[in-house]
Amino acid sequence: MLDNNGLQALPEQFSHLQRLKMLNLSSNLFEEFPAALLPLAGMEELYLSRNQLTSVPSLISGLGRLLTLWLDNNRIRYLPDSIVELTGLEELVLQGNQIAVLPDNFGQLSRVGLWKIKDNPLIQPPYEVCMKGIPYIAAYQKELAHSQPAVQPRLKLLLMGHKASGKTLLRHCLTEERVGGSQGGADKEKSYSPSPPPGSKGIEVTSWTADASRGLRFIVYDLAGDESYEVIQPFFLSPGALYVLVVNLATYEPCFFPTTVGSFLHRVGARVPHAVVCIVGTHADLCAERELEEKCLDIHRQIALQEKHDAEGLNRLAQVVDEALARDFELRSASPHAAYYGVSDKNLRRRKAHFQYLLNHRLQILSPVLPVSCWDPRLLQRLRDKLLSVAEHREIFPNLHRVLPRSWQVLEELHFQPPQAQRLWLSWWDSARLGLQAGLTEDRLQSALSYLHESGKLLYFEDSPALKEHVFHNLTRLIDILNVFFQRDASLLLHKLLLGTNGEGEAEGESFPAMALPTPNQDVLRATQLHHYVEGFLLHGLLPAHVIRLLLKPHVQAQQDLQLLLELLEKMGLCYCLNKPKGKPLNGSTAWYKFPCYVQNEVPHAEAWINGTNLAGQSFVAEQLQIEYSFPFTFPPGLFARYSVQINSHVVHRSDGKFQIFAYRGKVPVVVSYRPAKGVLQPDTLSIASHASLPNIWTAWQAITPLVEELNVLLQEWPGLHYTVHILCSKCLKRGSPNPHAFPGELLSQPRPEGVAEIICPKNGSERVNVALVYPPTPTVISPCSNSWSLNEPRTFNIVGNQRPQAYSCWKKHL
Numbered sequence: 001m002l003d004n005n006g007l008q009a010l011p012e013q014f015s016h017l018q019r020l021k022m023l024n025l026s027s028n029l030f031e032e033f034p035a036a037l038l039p040l041a042g043m044e045e046l047y048l049s050r051n052q053l054t055s056v057p058s059l060i061s062g063l064g065r066l067l068t069l070w071l072d073n074n075r076i077r078y079l080p081d082s083i084v085e086l087t088g089l090e091e092l093v094l095q096g097n098q099i100a101v102l103p104d105n106f107g108q109l110s111r112v113g114l115w116k117i118k119d120n121p122l123i124q125p126p127y128e129v130c131m132k133g134i135p136y137i138a139a140y141q142k143e144l145a146h147s148q149p150a151v152q153p154r155l156k157l158l159l160m161g162h163k164a165s166g167k168t169l170l171r172h173c174l175t176e177e178r179v180g181g182s183q184g185g186a187d188k189e190k191s192y193s194p195s196p197p198p199g200s201k202g203i204e205v206t207s208w209t210a211d212a213s214r215g216l217r218f219i220v221y222d223l224a225g226d227e228s229y230e231v232i233q234p235f236f237l238s239p240g241a242l243y244v245l246v247v248n249l250a251t252y253e254p255c256f257f258p259t260t261v262g263s264f265l266h267r268v269g270a271r272v273p274h275a276v277v278c279i280v281g282t283h284a285d286l287c288a289e290r291e292l293e294e295k296c297l298d299i300h301r302q303i304a305l306q307e308k309h310d311a312e313g314l315n316r317l318a319q320v321v322d323e324a325l326a327r328d329f330e331l332r333s334a335s336p337h338a339a340y341y342g343v344s345d346k347n348l349r350r351r352k353a354h355f356q357y358l359l360n361h362r363l364q365i366l367s368p369v370l371p372v373s374c375w376d377p378r379l380l381q382r383l384r385d386k387l388l389s390v391a392e393h394r395e396i397f398p399n400l401h402r403v404l405p406r407s408w409q410v411l412e413e414l415h416f417q418p419p420q421a422q423r424l425w426l427s428w429w430d431s432a433r434l435g436l437q438a439g440l441t442e443d444r445l446q447s448a449l450s451y452l453h454e455s456g457k458l459l460y461f462e463d464s465p466a467l468k469e470h471v472f473h474n475l476t477r478l479i480d481i482l483n484v485f486f487q488r489d490a491s492l493l494l495h496k497l498l499l500g501t502n503g504e505g506e507a508e509g510e511s512f513p514a515m516a517l518p519t520p521n522q523d524v525l526r527a528t529q530l531h532h533y534v535e536g537f538l539l540h541g542l543l544p545a546h547v548i549r550l551l552l553k554p555h556v557q558a559q560q561d562l563q564l565l566l567e568l569l570e571k572m573g574l575c576y577c578l579n580k581p582k583g584k585p586l587n588g589s590t591a592w593y594k595f596p597c598y599v600q601n602e603v604p605h606a607e608a609w610i611n612g613t614n615l616a617g618q619s620f621v622a623e624q625l626q627i628e629y630s631f632p633f634t635f636p637p638g639l640f641a642r643y644s645v646q647i648n649s650h651v652v653h654r655s656d657g658k659f660q661i662f663a664y665r666g667k668v669p670v671v672v673s674y675r676p677a678k679g680v681l682q683p684d685t686l687s688i689a690s691h692a693s694l695p696n697i698w699t700a701w702q703a704i705t706p707l708v709e710e711l712n713v714l715l716q717e718w719p720g721l722h723y724t725v726h727i728l729c730s731k732c733l734k735r736g737s738p739n740p741h742a743f744p745g746e747l748l749s750q751p752r753p754e755g756v757a758e759i760i761c762p763k764n765g766s767e768r769v770n771v772a773l774v775y776p777p778t779p780t781v782i783s784p785c786s787n788s789w790s791l792n793e794p795r796t797f798n799i800v801g802n803q804r805p806q807a808y809s810c811w812k813k814h815l
C-alpha cells in the first residue's frame, strides 16, 4: 500500500519485486504510468486511482495476470489497443478520465464484472452504450464494423421555470421565429396565437433545427411550471442536456429568488450533477433599463450566495467525516457523543467520497443572466446564438458528435416515419421488421433498441416481462397521456370523460348505463357518476381502469392497449393497482388504480391497529424501529409519491395519506411518513418505522429493511442529492421524546459488533439501548450494487436523453 504519499515516480529497481501481486499507488502524483511496473508479470491487482496519468502504455498487456485495474480520476485520453489483451480482467475502473473512444475488440474483456466508465467524454461508443457494459460495447463495435459510422449532432434543451415565466412563448419564438424576424414589435399580438388556458398544455416537446448547415438539432422540452407536474418532471431531467431556467423579470423580486430560481437549481443539481444551466430572463420589454440590470444582478448575486452556502455546508460535513476518520475506529466506537459513532472506516470513506463528488460536480451555471423580450428579434437572436455556441462548445458538450452505426440511425428514423410513427407503440416484431429494413438482423436489434432507449429516443424495457414485447416509440403521445393525468383540473377531466363516454355502450369491460341512446335523465346520471370519479381521483388518487380508458381517449382504444399503458405507468412509479394480485389476472372484477401524488387526506384512514400518527400507542409491549432520512438542501419533488408506488409490492393492507402510509409487511405493521421542511432548521424528512416486542424485534427489521433498500434504490436517481440517514433511538421514541437521539444510518450496513449487548444513547443520562434495536440482524444494502456497474447506476426514466456533459455523473437511464 503506497497510496497517498505524493509519489511522482518509482525507482527502476521496483521491477525486481517479481512476486508482487497487489499494489496500491492511488492518490499520488504520477504523471506517467510507472514503467517499473511493466515487467511485474505476476501482478494481479493494480490501483492507480487519483493520479495525473495522461496515457497508458501499450506494454500494459504484459501484465497478463491482471485481475483488477483501477485507473479512475486521472487525465487519460486514450487507452492502448493492447488493453483488450488483458482478458483475465475482472475489474476495470476508468471513470473520471478524458477517454472519448474505446479500443476495438473490447468484447474480449468479457470477464470484467466491475466496470466503471462514467465521467468520460465518450463518443465511440457513446456513453449510453458504454454504461450498459462490455457486451453492449462489443455489440456496438461489431455493428460499426458492419455498417457505416454516422454522426448525429443533437442536444436536448430543457426549458424550466416557474408558472407563467414565459417558457412556452420563448419556445415558440426561438423555434418558429413567429414573433421575431421581420415582424417586429408592432405585430406582436397578431403574430403569436394566444396561450392555451392555464393547466391545459402540460409538458411539450418539439424539435428545432437550430443550425441546418451543421445539422444541429435541439429537442426542446417545455416543462410545465404548474406544480402538479412535479412528480413527472424529474423523468425529463437527464444528463447531457442544456438546461434553460426561465425567469419572468417583470414580476421577479429578490425575495422570490428561492421559488423562482434557487429551488430549480437545487432540483437540477440533485438530479443531474454538473448540469449546464443557462438563466434567461423574459419580459424584458416590461422592465425599465435600470430595473432590468438590477434584477439580473440580483439573480446573479443570489445564485453565487446559494452556491457558496451549499458548498460551505458540504465542506463542513466533509470535515466532520475527516475528523472522524482521523480518530481510530476503536476510539470512535467508544464515544457515543461523537459524530459517526461506531461507523466503520470503509463507510466513512464512502461518505467522504460522496461529499467530494458533490463538491466536484456543482452545476455549471453560465453567466450572465440573459434578458430577452419575446417581442424583440434582436434579443431573441442573441439568445439563439448563445444557445448554439454553448451547444457546440467542445468543452461543455464534448460528445455532441457521437458516432453511431448507420444502421442504428436508420432504425431510429424508420420508427418515426409514417405509418408506424402515428401508433402509440410497436410490437417487438414490428420493430424487428423495421430493423430488417435498416439492415439489422433480429439478433442485432436488441443492442440497437437498447441504445435508443438509453439515449431517450424511445422506450424499450428489455428486462420487464410485461413490457419487453413492445417498443414505445411515440414519446410525444406518451407525454400527452402523462399530461392527461397531471392536469388536476376537475372541469377538464370531467369534460374529457363525457367526451369519452360517447359510444361507450358497446365498449368492453365495465360500462355505463345504456349509452346507445341516452335520455336526458341518463345523461344527468352519467355526468353525476363521472363527477364522483373525478372527485375521487382529485381527492384520493383513485380511478377504476374503465374510467382511465375514457380519460385516455382517443390515445388509447383497445382494452389490451390500456392494460399495457397501465403497466407502463406502474413501471414509471406513477400509480399502482390496488386490487390486482401480482402477476395474476383480476377475474373480471374492476381494477382500481391509485395515483399517490393525488392523495389529499392528511392522515391515512386509521386502521384498527393504530390510533395515532405514530406507533407510540403500542409502547406497552413494543419497541420501535424508525429509520429517518433527512434532506437538508432539497427534497426531490414527487419522491414520496414515487416511493409510495415502489413499496407496493412489499406491503399489504395499506392505507395512504398525503404524508403517511400505514401498511403491513406480512403481519407486521409499518408506517412510512413524510414530513415537509419547517424552515431551515428542520429539513424535510422521510421515515420508515415498525414495531415489535424485543425478543421478536427481527420481525420489525424484516418489515422495514426491504422498504429501506427500496428507498435507497430510488434515491440513486438523484446522484447529486445530499441526504442523511439515521436510526432513531428506540428508548427515546418510547419515551415520546420530541427530539430522539439519532444513531448514524451507516450502522445499518454494518454487522452487529460482536460481544456488545447494549449501546449507549447519550440522551437522557447515557441510557443503554439493546444492540438489536440499532443494528439489523443482517446488514442492509446501502447502495445495492456497489460492486457491479450496471446495478450501481441510478435509474432514470429519460424520455429523451442526449449528450452528457464533460464530467458526467453515474446514471442508468431507464425506468
Ligand SMILES: Nc1nc2c(ncn2[C@@H]2O[C@H](COP(=O)(O)OP(=O)(O)OP(=O)(O)O)[C@@H](O)[C@H]2O)c(=O)[nH]1
Pocket: 161, 162, 163, 164, 165, 166, 167, 168, 169, 170, 195, 198, 199, 223, 224, 225, 226, 282, 283, 284, 285, 286, 372, 373, 374, 375
Ligand atoms: N410582454 C411579454 N410577455 C411575455 C413574454 N414572454 C411571455 N409573455 C407572456 O407571459 C405569459 C406566460 O407565458 P407562457 O409562455 O405561457 O409561460 P409558461 O412559462 O409557459 O407558463 P406555464 O406553462 O404555466 O409554466 C403569456 O401571456 C405570454 O404571452 C415577454 O417576453 N414579454
